[in-house]
Amino acid sequence: MTSWLRRQRALAEYTLAALARRRIKNTGLLLIYAMVIFVVASATLFATALRKEAEVVLAEAPEVIIQNLVMGRHDLIPGDVIAEIDGIRGVASIKGRLWGYFYDRLNGANYTLMVPLDPAMAPPAGQAIIGESLPRVREMPWETAPLFLSRTPGDLVRFDIAKRLSSDSALVSTDLILLNEANFRAFFELPEDVYTDIALSIRNPREIDTIVEKIGRLLPNARLVTRDEIARTYQKLFSWREGIMVLLAGASVLAFVIFAAEKASGLSAEETREIGILKAIGWDTGDVIAMKLWEGGLVSFGAFLLGTVLAYLHVFAFDAGLFASVLKGWSVIYPDFALTPGIDGLQLTALFFLTVLPYMAATIVPIWRAATADPDQVMR
Amino acid sequence: MILQTPILALLLASALASAVALWAAWFGIRLLQHWDLASGSQRQLDLERRTELVSTLFGFVMLIEIAALFLLVFNADRMAxxxxxxMCAVGTFNVNGWGFPALYLKITLFFAAALWLILDRVDRLGRDFPLTRLKFATILGIAPLVLAGFATELAFFLNMKTDVITSCCSKLFTPSNEGFAAEMTGLARAHALWLLGAAGGAVLVSGAAIVLRKRGERLFALAGAAFFFAALTAIVSVISLYVYDHPNHHCPFCLLKREYGYFGYALYVPLFAGTALALATGLLKTVANSDSLAGVQPKAIRHLTRLSLAGFALFGIAVLWSIATSQLILFG
Incomplete structure (x- = not known):
């Protein structure tokens, strides 16, 4: 074992020195390689961070949401349903939610208007709590400038600002306007005792399926959405977008692999001479191949490290400026949020498989060809 | 479903392995037909040169297959x-009929790859290509495995439908079921532990015989294989209970989850490595008997035995640790 280790150490040492001798050529290869890895790594890191963000946000969501359906479309749900469902065992709490969308003709943005579930959170009458991007898109001149919403031409409703939400929660609250219940019903001209939907929280997650089944029997027309379903959909969506990006980047990996194979097979006169000398002084084919594999390994490792670190910086320090819109989606008011930095071992391994394997595979044949040449032939 | 980075990586690795395996098998057939070490013909020289290339490439691919087993399992767990x-990898593998065949093929490939890599390594230590014929004959056996592995993997990933309701591990690993998993689950806990202890004793004794007396290699290989199955049975029947602190949760896959500190890897990696190395000692004893390996073979066998024993010991420590730190009291 020790002799084996010593041999590998000697090979690595020799390879590093050989690489340093052809500094410009190898740096070029390394940079291009790192660039390819950077693109793929950015996509996977970014998608992983988005998935994690969605997970964190959804952890607070209610376990089950009940929506009323009329003609297959979402409709208001009468409040007397609440008492009916409250009788089901295992339901920890049940609340009617009031929320809706408002299209702002001034700037083409859609706001989400909502009554907080917790009455203590609700603003006083005539006031609103607004999300992080509202002051931005409405260009509010000063901190406490009131918010005017116009439902129809000639109509104007004024809300004083009770509070602005911080950007910590921007992913979910960026377009939010929180009102109290009376203001909300008045603004949308809603009758009393109807709700947009009903949120259930269930204490034991294993009972969710049974409770959903019971509610389904009670309200055959309702649509029941569980938190797990929403989480699954988000995971799938982000994974799918990531996959598309990686597949597109696959083209550049392929191009790079062809480039690398080409480069490995077209050895310079100096390199062939070097191999010739090595073989003349007693290296056998296996040694030369091992040395060349070390070379490939060192270049791959360097490029992988460089590419991944650059991608990490790109995603977490520069908000993935290059292709964020592809992965996030876009809208007029998009939340301004910082991703939580994180690295996922599975993604890194997959990334390694996708970038380093093709390179190693493509260079082995040219390496062998160079290594098996007879010394007298190459030195002549 | 197929557009997920780890899935793309796995498929790429398998496709690459299949291409290399096909080519290596084709070369293997030519080699078996024309290999004649006594001849100095151009064809023989050419074959000798090419064995270097094919061995390197195939060895590379075998290494990838070993890594791919872990990627497959880890990814399945994540996709649950x-x-x-x-709830865990079982559900993912159960999502269609191809999941478990793909996993079993990958595990078989893991052992085949490990044995082949050791053969290759020993072959290179001899001066006159002592195991080359055998090496390429085994490639002919491994290549179909690689291809079948790729095909099942592809079928598994292509047929994944997320709206299918799959079954959780608690449905599979319960004594009231029929089948192999249920048999393992239903085995009395004390019996499973005794079985594991007996197999461990056999491994220790036969391993010591190799290191001290230079004999009993095949026995050690047999004991290693027996220990592998005893260990899997014990994991399902009793060790998992200790890890989960739960008297009825038998799943051998939930162990790999983050909730349990990825403890499963501490069990499975040394167990699989130890078993593969134990099998290799028996293999080397049986096949590596040529004169040019006379000095190499006993040393290699003893070395492999020590490593294998170390693997089994690590597994044993992990088991004892899980029992000692558990809140669960099953006996007494």
């Missing part, structure tokens, strides 16, 4: 969140 009813 996407399927209705799945």
């Amino acid at each position: 969140a996407l399927f209705v009813g799945a």
